[in-house]
Amino acid sequence: MKMIITPGWLRNKIETAPDTEIEAGIPVMMLESIGMFLPRESAEEPAEDERLVRLKHAFGVFIRNLRLTRELPVEALAECAHIDATELYAIENDPHYVTKPRTVYQLANFFGINLKKMMELSGATQTYDESLEEEALKFAAKSDGVSSLNKEEHEILNEYVKFLNEH
Amino acid sequence: MKQLLGIFPLRNLHTGEYEDAELYMPIDGQNVEDFETRWRPLLDERKANLAPHETTASANIQDAHWKWREKTATRNNRMDYASFSVECGGTTQGLMFVRTIDFARESSQLNQFLIYVDLVSTAPWNRPGFTDNRLYSGVGPLLLGTAINFSIDQGFDGRIGLHSLPQSESWYRDQCRMTDLGPDANYPNNLCYFEMTAAQAHTYITT
Numbered sequence: 288m289k290m291i292i293t294p295g296w297l298r299n300k301i302e303t304a305p306d307t308e309i310e311a312g313i314p315v316m317m318l319e320s321i322g323m324f325l326p327r328e329s330a331e332e333p334a335e336d337e338r339l340v341r342l343k344h345a346f347g348v349f350i351r352n353l354r355l356t357r358e359l360p361v362e363a364l365a366e367c368a369h370i371d372a373t374e375l376y377a378i379e380n381d382p383h384y385v386t387k388p389r390t391v392y393q394l395a396n397f398f399g400i401n402l403k404k405m406m407e408l409s410g411a412t413q414t415y416d417e418s419l420e421e422e423a424l425k426f427a428a429k430s431d432g433v434s435s436l437n438k439e440e441h442e443i444l445n446e447y448v449k450f451l452n453e454h
Numbered sequence: 455m456k457q458l459l460g461i462f463p464l465r466n467l468h469t470g471e472y473e474d475a476e477l478y479m480p481i482d483g484q485n486v487e488d489f490e491t492r493w494r495p496l497l498d499e500r501k502a503n504l505a506p507h508e509t510t511a512s513a514n515i516q517d518a519h520w521k522w523r524e525k526t527a528t529r530n531n532r533m534d535y536a537s538f539s540v541e542c543g544g545t546t547q548g549l550m551f552v553r554t555i556d557f558a559r560e561s562s563q564l565n566q567f568l569i570y571v572d573l574v575s576t577a578p579w580n581r582p583g584f585t586d587n588r589l590y591s592g593v594g595p596l597l598l599g600t601a602i603n604f605s606i607d608q609g610f611d612g613r614i615g616l617h618s619l620p621q622s623e624s625w626y627r628d629q630c631r632m633t634d635l636g637p638d639a640n641y642p643n644n645l646c647y648f649e650m651t652a653a654q655a656h657t658y659i660t661t
Contacts, residue, residue, distance in 0.1 A: 288479065288607045290460045292599040292659050297462045298472065299661075300595040304629050308583050308621040309594030311648075312551075312573040315489075316497050388534040388555040389567060389608065411534050 338420065339410050344382035345423035346408045348430045351379040352444045353398050355436050368397040378409075386411060404451040422450050456482045459600070464542050464590040475542035475590075477600060481549060485539045488546035496578040535572070538600055540593050548593035550574040552601060558613055560633050560649040568613035568649070569605040574598070583621055598630060602655045612655025617645035630658055 354364045361379070365372035370390045377384040386409045395405040406412040408423055426447045430440060457479050463472040534555055540548035556570035576593040578584045602612045617638060618626045623646055626632045632648040641647070650658070 288457075288459060288604060291603050291606060292460075292462075292596075294460075294462050296659065297592055297596055297599065300599075301463070301465050301592040304595065306582055306588070306591050307594075307625045307629070308581060308619070309598070309625055310575050310581075310619040310622050311616040311626070312571055312619075314619060315493070315549075315573065315575045316501060387608075392555060392567075406534070 340382045341427075342408055342420060342423055343384070343386075343410045345427035346386075346405075346410070347379045347382060347384075348427045349408065349423075349444075349447065350375070350394060352430060352436060352440065353400075353448075354379075356441065356444060364397075368393045370394070398448075399452075400448060401452050401454075404454065408451075419454065422447065422454075456480065459538075462540075462592070462596050464540075464547065464592040464596075466543075467588050467591055473542055473590075475540050475547065475593075475596070477596065478539045478541065480537040481539045481551075485541075485546045485549065489549070492545055493577055496584075500578070500584065536604065538597065538604075540596055542590060546577065547580060547590055548574075548576045548597050550597045550601065552604065552614075554608065556615060558615065558649060559635055559647065560651060563613060563649075563651055566613060567608075567610045568615050569601055569608065569610060571601050571614060571616035574601070574616070594625070599659055602650065602659050605655065611652035612659070613650060613652055614655065615647065615649045617641050617647050619645065623648075630654075 354361070357364070359367065361375050362372045365375045368375075370393050374384075374387070374390055378386055378390070388406065388411045391405050391409045391411050392402060394400075395402040403412075404419065407416065407419060426443060429443050436444065459477040459479055461474050462477055464475045465471070466473050534553055536552050536554050538550045538552075539546055551572045551574075553570040553572055556568055558564055558566045558568045574594075574597050576597075577589075579587075579589045580591070580593055582588060598614075601614045605612050605614050616626070623634070626648045627634050630648075630650065631654050632650045633654070635647045635649060637644040638647040
C-alpha cells in the first residue's frame with residue numbers, strides 16, 4: 288500500500304486535536320480472541336489448499352467462458368466492467384491469483400451473477416458449500432479451454448449460471 | 455506476510471517526547487499474544503470492577519454478547535478483510551480490522567464503494583476513559599488516517615464507514631467531521647453509523 292499520510296501530518300494531528308476515545312465497531316472487550324482476524328498466512332491451516340486452487344481454477348474458466356459468450360477480448364471486458372485487464376488475465380489463467388473483492392463485485396454485476404456465490408467461487412470468502420464446489424469442478428472439467436465456445440459448452444455454461452443464481 | 459507500512463511518531467505522555475511507532479499490515483501472532491497477555495488482563499479487570507452505576511451497562515454487555523458472538527464469526531482465511539497494527543515501546547498499541555468492500559449509505563455517495571472499519575481499538579493504557587495516566591497519544595488518528603489511506607489505495611477515494619461506540623461519537627462527528635447517520639437498528643446495541651465522504655477524507659488527511 289502506498290502511504291499518503293506522513294509523520295508530519297500525524298504530529299500535527301497530535302498537537303492540534305484533543306485526545307479522546309476512538310473505539311469503533313466490535314468492542315474488543317467482547318472478543319474471546321483476536322486470533323480470528325489472523326490472515327491466511329498466519330492461520331494454522333495451509334496457506335492455500337488444493338480445494339481452493341480447484342475452486343479458483345473453476346472461477347477462471349467460468350469468467351473466461353462468460354467473456355467468450357459475449358465475444359469480448361480481455362481488454363474490452365476489463366473496460367466494460369471497470370476492472371484492470373492484467374487482473375482479468377490473471378483470474379483466467381492463474382488459479383493461485385488472489386482476486387480483489389471489488390473485482391469480483393464488478394464481474395458479478397456485469398454478468399448478472401449472484402455476488403455471494405461469485406465471492407465464494409473466487410476464494411474471496413470461505414465456503415463450506417460442498418455442492419458449490421462439486422458443480423464448479425464438474426463445470427471446469429467439461430470446458431476444454433478453447434478460444435471460442437461450441438453449442439454444448441454454451442449449454443453447460445448456461446446451466447452453471449442457472450445453478451449459481453438459483454442455488 | 456507482515457509488511458511495514460511506515461514509521462510514525464506517537465507522543466509519550468509520560469516523558470513528553472515523541473517515539474517512533476511502526477505501522478504494519480496485516481496483524482500477526484505477536485499482536486494476538488500482546489492482546490491476550492497485555493490488553494486482556496486490563497480489560498477483564500475493568501469489567502470486573504464496574505462502578506455501581508455501571509451495573510446496567512454490565513447487564514447490557516451480557517445481553518449483547520450473543521449478538522457480538524454471531525457478528526465475530528471467524529474472520530481468518532477471508533480475502534475481504536484486512537488488518538493493521540501499531541507497535542511502539544515493544545508492544546501493540548492499536549489494532550484495526552477493515553472489510554475491504556462495502557457500500558456507502560450517505561446520500562451524496564449512495565452505493566459507492568467504501569472501506570468499512572469493522573473494529574478499531576487502542577491499547578487500554580492509551581484510552582482517556584480507561585486511565586488518568588495514559589501512555590501514548592496519536593494511535594487513533596494514525597489508524598483512522600490509515601483507513602482513509604487504504605480506501606484511496608483501493609480506488610475508493612478515501613470513503614470509509616464505521617459504527618462508533620457511544621464514548622467515541624463526538625470524536626468522529628466533531629474532530630473527524632464524519633457524517634452521523636444515526637443509530638443503526640440492524641447493528642448490535644444500535645450503535646451510530648458514521649461515514650466519511652471523499653471530500654471529508656481529503657480534508658482529514660491534508661490538515
